[in-house]
Amino acid sequence: MPTEFEVQGLRITDLAEEFGTPLYLYDGDALSGRMKDLRDLLHPRLEVFFSLKANPNVAVCSLLHAHGARAEVSSLAELATARRAGVSPEDIVFLGPGKSREELEACLDGGVYTIICESFGELTLIDEAAAARGIVADVALRVNPEFAVKGSGLTMGGKPRQFGIDEAQLLAAPDLAARHPHVRLMGVQVYMGTRILSEGAVAENTERILGLAERLAGTLGFPLDMVDIGGGLGVAYFDNESDLDLADVAARINPLLDKFASAHPGTRLVMELGRYLTALAGTYTVRVRYVKTSMGENFAVADGGTNHHMAAVGIGSFVKRNFPIRVLNRLDESASGDWNITGPLCTPNDTLGKKVALPEVRPGDLIGVARSGAYGPSASPVNFLSHGHPAEVLVVDGRAHLVREPDRPEDLLRAQRLPEGVPFGGSAGR
Numbered sequence: 001m002p003t004e005f006e007v008q009g010l011r012i013t014d015l016a017e018e019f020g021t022p023l024y025l026y027d028g029d030a031l032s033g034r035m036k037d038l039r040d041l042l043h044p045r046l047e048v049f050f051s052l053k054a055n056p057n058v059a060v061c062s063l064l065h066a067h068g069a070r071a072e073v074s075s076l077a078e079l080a081t082a083r084r085a086g087v088s089p090e091d092i093v094f095l096g097p098g099k100s101r102e103e104l105e106a107c108l109d110g111g112v113y114t115i116i117c118e119s120f121g122e123l124t125l126i127d128e129a130a131a132a133r134g135i136v137a138d139v140a141l142r143v144n145p146e147f148a149v150k151g152s153g154l155t156m157g158g159k160p161r162q163f164g165i166d167e168a169q170l171l172a173a174p175d176l177a178a179r180h181p182h183v184r185l186m187g188v189q190v191y192m193g194t195r196i197l198s199e200g201a202v203a204e205n206t207e208r209i210l211g212l213a214e215r216l217a218g219t220l221g222f223p224l225d226m227v228d229i230g231g232g233l234g235v236a237y238f239d240n241e242s243d244l245d246l247a248d249v250a251a252r253i254n255p256l257l258d259k260f261a262s263a264h265p266g267t268r269l270v271m272e273l274g275r276y277l278t279a280l281a282g283t284y285t286v287r288v289r290y291v292k293t294s295m296g297e298n299f300a301v302a303d304g305g306t307n308h309h310m311a312a313v314g315i316g317s318f319v320k321r322n323f324p325i326r327v328l329n330r331l332d333e334s335a336s337g338d339w340n341i342t343g344p345l346c347t348p349n350d351t352l353g354k355k356v357a358l359p360e361v362r363p364g365d366l367i368g369v370a371r372s373g374a375y376g377p378s379a380s381p382v383n384f385l386s387h388g389h390p391a392e393v394l395v396v397d398g399r400a401h402l403v404r405e406p407d408r409p410e411d412l413l414r415a416q417r418l419p420e421g422v423p424f425g426g427s428a429g430r
């Protein structure tokens with residue numbers, strides 16, 4: 001066993017030296033391997049769309065795309081990222097409950113495959129924007145279904161929600177298409193929730209969503225060019241969790257997809273995945289600055305913390321559950337005590353790991369939080385205490401590439417203004 005963490009043969013101490021810390025390190029083989037597993041195991045008609053929300057890095061998106069992923073985006077910047085990553089418009093879907101007119105217009109002008117519409121008000125706006133352009137917009141309906149399926153960390157369906165349109169409201173609107181002449185309804189999307197770790201729940205969701213799509217398309221009289229079955233496949237983070245068995249997922253959903261695909265030979269079948277594609281590929285790496293004890297507990301204070309990795313705080317549970325954490329430069333040493341791993345913020349919540357069993361931690365050590373490639377910096381308060389965004393490095397074919405420069409103080413100050421002509425202006429203090 002190597003005595004230190006390596007990515008494709010590159011040693012963490014060298015990478016930390018070259019790129020500095022704190023650092024998000026992504027293993028390109030883990031990203032491409034994930035796509036390969038999905039392609040090998042899941043029904044060939046099922047297309048994987050990468051939810052950029054989970055990791056909006058353009059290089060990560062580009063690598064996934066090179067291995068077959070399309071893109072699901074929710075903002076102008078995500079749309080631009082997907083395009084720059086090489087995803088063509090016909091392989092991009094745009095969703096989100098609060099789309100602006102500008103975003104809808106960008107979808108129409110950029111020719112994205114479909115806008116996934118989440119409210120009647122949005123449908124009206126799409127209709128107007130398309131009319132102004134003299135075009136007909138392809139729109140899929142995001143449905144908030146009546147049913148809920150257990151097994152998701154965060155449920156999105158079967159409850160009062162700001163997402164999608166209630167199934168009952170849609171079924172009660174058979175003239176929906178007629179009332180929107182510049183919209184062509186052509187698909188259905190349902191997203192049941194995130195962090196699903198039950199193969200049975202994935203299958204049940206899929207079965208119900210496919211049924212719902214047929215019912216809805218029948219009642220409202222539109223073709224099913226696309227059915228997006230959501231996804232929400234999770235990864236295990238904590239001790240009491242275990243990873244999904246993808247072969248088992250496939251064994252359960254492929255027959256459902258097969259039946260549907262035969263009945264609907266022209267329908268694109270879509271699964272949106274964020275976390276499942278990127279989580280395992282990423283290691284958040286910080287360097288220990290100080291070690292100390294306080295009232296009998298050990299603390300390792302590192303150069304990065306929850307400002308880059310809010311998920312590690314373990315929100316939502318009373319007992320803090322830790323992500324997998326290791327001393328990356330001394331993997332061969334066994335645990336000798338419990339350590340609180342904290343960051344540079346001035347808040348007690350800035351704790352990456354609480355009472356983690358580790359070997360004796362020393363200043364200069366590199367601590368790694370594994371399984372951190374999803375919902376990292378972009379889902380964290382990176383500007384809290386103005387430390388800014390960390391560096392991101394992607395290893396491909398045994399070579400490390402800086403794919404995101406860390407913010408510098410001037411980057412954080414660039415967008416701020418001192419008002420002119422006021423007594424507290426820039427030179428007032430002199």
Ligand SMILES: *Cc1c(COP(=O)(O)O)cnc(C)c1O
Nearest residue numbers: 051191194195232272273274275
């Ligand atoms: C967040 C989100 C995703 C991605 O979820 P993961 O759990 O990361 O796969 C996909 N679709 C929708 C609608 C989402 O809101």
